[in-house]
Amino acid sequence: MQTPHPEPLGRTDPRRTWRIADDRRLPALEPFADRVHRHGPVVLREHLWDTDDRVLAAEGVELLRSDAGWSVDRGDGPVEVPPDLDGGDDQDADHVPRAVVEVFLRGRPVRVVRVRDTATTLVELRGRDGRLRAEVADVRVDEGEPDAAVLRSARWWALSDDGRGGTASRAAERALADAAEPGAGGGARGGAGRAGGGAGRPALRAAPERRKGSAARPRRGSAAAALRAVLRSLRADLVAVDPRVRADEHGSVHDLRKVLRRLRSVLAAYRGALDRDATEPLRAELAEVSRVAGVARDAEVLRDRLLRTAGRAPEGFVDAETLDRIGAHVAESRAAAAADLRHTLRSATWFRALDRLDDLVARVPRGPHADDDAQAFTVRRIAREWKRVAKAIDGGTETLDDLHEVRKAARRLRYALQAADGATDLGKRRLGLLRRVQDGLGEVLDAAHATAAHRELATLAARSGADTFGAGVLATTEHAVVERERDRAEHLVAHLRSRVATGLRG
Numbered sequence: 001m002q003t004p005h006p007e008p009l010g011r012t013d014p015r016r017t018w019r020i021a022d023d024r025r026l027p028a029l030e031p032f033a034d035r036v037h038r039h040g041p042v043v044l045r046e047h048l049w050d051t052d053d054r055v056l057a058a059e060g061v062e063l064l065r066s067d068a069g070w071s072v073d074r075g076d077g078p079v080e081v082p083p084d085l086d087g088g089d090d091q092d093a094d095h096v097p098r099a100v101v102e103v104f105l106r107g108r109p110v111r112v113v114r115v116r117d118t119a120t121t122l123v124e125l126r127g128r129d130g131r132l133r134a135e136v137a138d139v140r141v142d143e144g145e146p147d148a149a150v151l152r153s154a155r156w157w158a159l160s161d162d163g164r165g166g167t168a169s170r171a172a173e174r175a176l177a178d179a180a181e182p183g184a185g186g187g188a189r190g191g192a193g194r195a196g197g198g199a200g201r202p203a204l205r206a207a208p209e210r211r212k213g214s215a216a217r218p219r220r221g222s223a224a225a226a227l228r229a230v231l232r233s234l235r236a237d238l239v240a241v242d243p244r245v246r247a248d249e250h251g252s253v254h255d256l257r258k259v260l261r262r263l264r265s266v267l268a269a270y271r272g273a274l275d276r277d278a279t280e281p282l283r284a285e286l287a288e289v290s291r292v293a294g295v296a297r298d299a300e301v302l303r304d305r306l307l308r309t310a311g312r313a314p315e316g317f318v319d320a321e322t323l324d325r326i327g328a329h330v331a332e333s334r335a336a337a338a339a340d341l342r343h344t345l346r347s348a349t350w351f352r353a354l355d356r357l358d359d360l361v362a363r364v365p366r367g368p369h370a371d372d373d374a375q376a377f378t379v380r381r382i383a384r385e386w387k388r389v390a391k392a393i394d395g396g397t398e399t400l401d402d403l404h405e406v407r408k409a410a411r412r413l414r415y416a417l418q419a420a421d422g423a424t425d426l427g428k429r430r431l432g433l434l435r436r437v438q439d440g441l442g443e444v445l446d447a448a449h450a451t452a453a454h455r456e457l458a459t460l461a462a463r464s465g466a467d468t469f470g471a472g473v474l475a476t477t478e479h480a481v482v483e484r485e486r487d488r489a490e491h492l493v494a495h496l497r498s499r500v501a502t503g504l505r506g
Contacts (some may be wrong), residue, residue, distance in 0.1 A: 009349040012412035014158035018180040032126035032171035041121045060103050099246035106351040116143040125168045134161040157185050223273040223377035224370035230419045234263050246448040253296045258291045262415050269416035277366035285353035296341040299334035302453050313477045322470030378420050385413040390500045407441040410434050440492045447481035
């Protein structure tokens with residue numbers, strides 16, 4: 001929808017709004033400004049899409065289509081959405097951009113469930129110099145089911161100004177307040193959205209249609225209640241990052257992997273609070289998705305460190321043509337891995353995992369330690385995680401696989417400590433060390449992966465008759481990083497070993 005005037009005010013939200021009855025008329029505003037210009041009404045028709053059982057409404061999300069295109073409203077106002085990156089269903093003649101809400105839809109079909117008409121009439125109050133001093137929007141919204149009578153309607157006035165509180169704005173505010181019905185909600189700030197453009201949506205917006213669960217909530221302060229709170233927070237993170245991965249946003253794959261790892265780590269570290277028959281299948285499905293995400297992330301890391309690796313190589317050993325050729329191959333591999341991940345996020349495995357996570361949060365299936373005191377349970381489980389770290393270190397650090405096991409154990413302990421969220425201070429002073437161990441060992445493993453990838457590129461180049469020298473130089477450069485960072489990693493592991501005993505005591 002085009003803004004009815006070319007000169008936007010400095011504010012993004014109305015300064016004050018009034019809910020009014022349908023028969024109220026705007027007061028005369030001409031006495032309060034040198035020039036008053038009344039625009040004709042502008043009508044925006046929107047179609048609200050959802051599943052038959054209103055999955056999006058239950059999440060407080062609106063998927064809207066108007067003449068201006070598609071938008072999604074998560075409660076903070078509509079945001080324009082582009083077409084799906086991988087295209088939509090060939091049978092979807094409406095080209096619904098599902099990716100932005102697929103984390104909720106999970107393959108379910110959608111249709112138009114509501115039609116919303118927003119009529120906005122603007123009145124501009126200008127000074128003698130022609131500058132816009134204030135703006136009044138008279139907004140009416142009618143909403144109903146397709147091919148049916150209006151179900152709900154609302155009307156309100158919204159006053160916007162440039163934030164300076166000039167004479168025209170104050171006078172118009174008094175006149176609108178007098179004309180509005182007593183107790184009509186005057187003084188609400190920002191309640192109507194943007195005056196003159198998208199004003200109208202929040203005032204009629206229904207509250208999320210939360211599903212009612214029949215399961216009893218776990219006792220406050222219990223292990224099950226504490227774990228449920230952590231899972232709810234992680235679910236929110238997962239719901240937020242899923243559309244970003246589908247849109248191939250920068251850093252989204254890394255963020256997705258972190259959320260998946262936290263979920264798996266927390267479910268494993270706090271086994272017993274919830275029923276293992278419910279948590280273990282979820283961990284298995286999350287692990288399957290994590291493997292695909294890991295391939296995509298490795299490809300990203302290789303792409304992002306390519307120029308740095310070339311910069312570390314002896315000058316003149318990797319020419320621009322070779323670097324461009326390798327860079328194109330790496331970028332193509334990254335794009336293919338990202339596409340595989342997006343395909344996985346449209347799979348039954350991912351949808352089942354999301355359903356299982358929702359079930360855990362809603363139903364909270366009780367484990368053998370569900371009613372244990374949360375703090376005592378947390379202390380016991382974190383002590384087990386410290387022992388797991390000690391066992392991984394005692395297993396040796398001679399091979400890259402050994403380092404990988406130590407890194408996984410340290411990471412799971414760190415996530416378990418972070419999930420404790422004040423339940424205990426046991427080991428929280430070691431969070432910085434655990435993070436450094438994770439980062440230090442991660443650099444070794446990333447360099448080792450890059451070494452293997454460049455060696456593979458050299459092999460492929462040899463088979464095609466291309467020059468292998470540049471790829472060989474990059475592999476050698478990365479291998480030098482492995483050797484250098486391995487010494488630092490060994491020092492960090494030794495430091496961690498000395499802290500294991502104190503970690504068990506806090």
